Amino acid sequence: MNNADYLSKLNVLPSECSCDKCKRMCHAPCCMSVEDAEKLLNAGYASRLMFDDLPSNPDTADFLKPALKGYEGEHSPWETSSLRGCTFWNEDGKCELHDKGLKPIQGRIAIHDNTNYDMNQLAGVLNERWKKLVSYQEDV
Numbered sequence: 001m002n003n004a005d006y007l008s009k010l011n012v013l014p015s016e017c018s019c020d021k022c023k024r025m026c027h028a029p030c031c032m033s034v035e036d037a038e039k040l041l042n043a044g045y046a047s048r049l050m051f052d053d054l055p056s057n058p059d060t061a062d063f064l065k066p067a068l069k070g071y072e073g074e075h076s077p078w079e080t081s082s083l084r085g086c087t088f089w090n091e092d093g094k095c096e097l098h099d100k101g102l103k104p105i106q107g108r109i110a111i112h113d114n115t116n117y118d119m120n121q122l123a124g125v126l127n128e129r130w131k132k133l134v135s136y137q138e139d140v
């Protein structure tokens with residue numbers, strides 16, 4: 001499935017916003033699809049990406065994502081967010097890839113004010129479902 005098919009199934013439109021809530025999302029680089037990575041490599045942005053991984057699972061392969069500022073062309077630090085933010089987050093508080101049609105899929109669907117698709121609400125519902133499925137107990 002390509003990005004357009006995915007966005008169509010979610011019934012969301014790409015957006016750009018520079019409110020405080022959206023700017024905070026740019027403290028951590030977006031996850032991207034294989035299609036996104038290929039487009040960024042083809043557009044000459046290889047040096048502004050970094051390797052990331054799932055540190056809890058050493059058997060998984062590293063994957064590319066936009067770099068945190070200062071980690072371009074390297075491996076991500078343990079803490080994968082910073083106040084400096086993503087390498088593509090500009091001084092206007094916006095993603096420089098947005099107008100070029102290269103913004104990674106996570107950033108394109110991160111819409112805080114869309115009542116049809118609120119990522120925080122969906123994450124909360126999924127988190128609660130997961131807790132029930134695995135009988136998760138909060139540390140007291």
